[in-house]
Amino acid sequence: MYYIQLYLVLLSFTFCVCSSVYNYNGGIKYIQQNSPPIYPYKELNTLYEARNLEFGFPSEAERQATLRDGRYNPDSALPIDVDVYYTSPKALPIIFMTIPRFGKGIPYSLAYVTGVPRPNGTELQPYPSYDWHRSHGKDCEGLTSVCRVHIDPCGRMWILDSGEIENEQFCSPQLVVIDVATSRLLHRYRLSEDLYKSTVSRFVTPLVDITDPPPRGRCRETFVYMADATGFGIVVYDVQKGESWRIENKYTYPDPDFSTHIIAGERFELLEGVIGLAVTPLGLGLPRSLYFHAFSNDAQVAIPLEIINNSSLWDGGFGSAIEHFNLLGKRGVQCAASAMTMNGVLLCGHYEPIGLFGWNIRTPYTFNTRFLLAENPIKLQFISGLKVITSPWGKEEVWLLSNRLQKAFTGNINYNEINFRIMRCGVEELLQGRPC
Numbered sequence: 001m002y003y004i005q006l007y008l009v010l011l012s013f014t015f016c017v018c019s020s021v022y023n024y025n026g027g028i029k030y031i032q033q034n035s036p037p038i039y040p041y042k043e044l045n046t047l048y049e050a051r052n053l054e055f056g057f058p059s060e061a062e063r064q065a066t067l068r069d070g071r072y073n074p075d076s077a078l079p080i081d082v083d084v085y086y087t088s089p090k091a092l093p094i095i096f097m098t099i100p101r102f103g104k105g106i107p108y109s110l111a112y113v114t115g116v117p118r119p120n121g122t123e124l125q126p127y128p129s130y131d132w133h134r135s136h137g138k139d140c141e142g143l144t145s146v147c148r149v150h151i152d153p154c155g156r157m158w159i160l161d162s163g164e165i166e167n168e169q170f171c172s173p174q175l176v177v178i179d180v181a182t183s184r185l186l187h188r189y190r191l192s193e194d195l196y197k198s199t200v201s202r203f204v205t206p207l208v209d210i211t212d213p214p215p216r217g218r219c220r221e222t223f224v225y226m227a228d229a230t231g232f233g234i235v236v237y238d239v240q241k242g243e244s245w246r247i248e249n250k251y252t253y254p255d256p257d258f259s260t261h262i263i264a265g266e267r268f269e270l271l272e273g274v275i276g277l278a279v280t281p282l283g284l285g286l287p288r289s290l291y292f293h294a295f296s297n298d299a300q301v302a303i304p305l306e307i308i309n310n311s312s313l314w315d316g317g318f319g320s321a322i323e324h325f326n327l328l329g330k331r332g333v334q335c336a337a338s339a340m341t342m343n344g345v346l347l348c349g350h351y352e353p354i355g356l357f358g359w360n361i362r363t364p365y366t367f368n369t370r371f372l373l374a375e376n377p378i379k380l381q382f383i384s385g386l387k388v389i390t391s392p393w394g395k396e397e398v399w400l401l402s403n404r405l406q407k408a409f410t411g412n413i414n415y416n417e418i419n420f421r422i423m424r425c426g427v428e429e430l431l432q433g434r435p436c
């Protein structure tokens with residue numbers, strides 16, 4: 001209760017500081033721009049919020065030991081991604097969160113949210129277990145640093161581990177696949193040296209595409225696309241054949257003109273390549289493509305799956321299959337994590353206005369054809385994790401994690417306010433403008 005009250009006080013405080021522009025009104029927030037229209041923000045269901053991450057430890061002694069030797073620094077953790085796994089129609093799903101080791105002091109890099117309240121937020125626990133994370137790069141059988149994960153329709157969690165901590169490459173980047181129902185290790189794939197650039201690459205996003213999904217399929221025809229944001233490339237992994245190849249060209253590169261990021265008035269410099277990945281859903285009758293974009297770039301690009309999933313076309317280096325890349329258009333602003341709904345709406349979090357945008361893949365890609373689905377300068381700065389999932393009962397939902405990345409970058413996180421949130425809305429509700 002105290003927690004919620006304090007949150008409201010902080011919220012109204014924030015609105016006051018912004019003077020007459022914002023006002024807080026009985027639970028509904030309005031933004032008044034220079035002139036009308038006045039419209040309420042879209043309220044998503046908040047399932048997790050925290051001032052700071054609260055790491056649970058196997059014992060108090062271990063917690064103290066990690067604080068003493070620097071394996072845990074409470075001021076260094078930044079959650080990036082969310083994914084969920086449903087076990088029963090009535091209960092909330094298991095909510096997973098990633099906390100990459102961009103710096104030192106992160107006790108574990110992949111966690112699930114418990115129901116235990118703590119002073120700074122709900123307690124986390126390590127996943128699959130504490131042992132997987134405890135070596136901090138010394139043991140490559142574990143997990144070193146996880147930026148994003150993808151739980152596929154077959155109940156497998158694909159964990160993309162960059163293998164580095166604070167730009168030091170401790171282990172090869174790897175994909176670790178866990179069967180979520182049993183927490184069993186199903187598969188591990190380490191990237192060979194020709195697929196990444198040691199100490200330069202940072203693999204940030206995995207996207208899993210299955211062409212034989214359940215209930216009829218057997219989850220064998222699986223491709224994984226991996227975004228290397230700082231090495232400016234994409235690695236394709238044909239799981240059935242056990243083969244991989246790397247794609248790098250002008251479309252996977254950042255554009256220096258979009259290296260200045262301004263979120264909620266705070267700016268930072270970041271020149272990063274591919275971050276957002278999505279594929280045309282099955283069953284739309286459309287040719288299927290991988291949709292991708294670089295973080296520091298306003299271009300949206302697509303490449304047909306039949307090209308990107310054909311290993312024989314990628315031997316020619318920078319020019320390989322370049323004529324098949326389709327520059328769909330430019331949005332004029334940056335956009336971070338992306339995801340696609342089953343009916344072909346590509347979602348992405350934009351900076352201005354701060355919110356979640358959609359774009360129908362059947363239309364031209366421009367600044368004006370994108371549409372605002374949910375705006376909220378407080379709760380949606382910055383959408384760093386974004387998933388569209390279909391529950392086992394057929395309900396399609398958007399899940400997102402927001403984290404105030406710009407404050408983390410500039411060292412300005414205010415731990416007295418809510419910094420990290422996980423939110424949800426049904427896709428239908430979101431697209432039709434109904435309450436979540």
Ligand SMILES: *[C@@H]1O[C@H](CO)[C@@H](O)[C@H](O)[C@H]1NC(C)=O
Nearest residue numbers: 051052054074075119120415
């Ligand atoms: C809450 O977060 C702040 C900021 O990192 C930290 O100083 C404090 O120790 C945390 N409180 C608890 C109980 O972990």
Ligand SMILES: *[C@@H]1O[C@H](CO)[C@@H](O)[C@H](O)[C@H]1NC(C)=O
Nearest residue numbers: 211221223288305306307309
């Ligand atoms: C490769 O892409 C083509 C075209 O979308 C598709 O027909 C084929 O099934 C894909 N191969 C695999 C193994 O996914």
Ligand SMILES: *[C@@H]1O[C@H](CO)[C@@H](O)[C@H](O)[C@H]1NC(C)=O
Nearest residue numbers: 306307309310311312313314
């Ligand atoms: C891959 O591309 C090569 C060269 O164009 C082509 O001969 C081959 O049929 C393609 N393979 C598949 C599975 O489409």
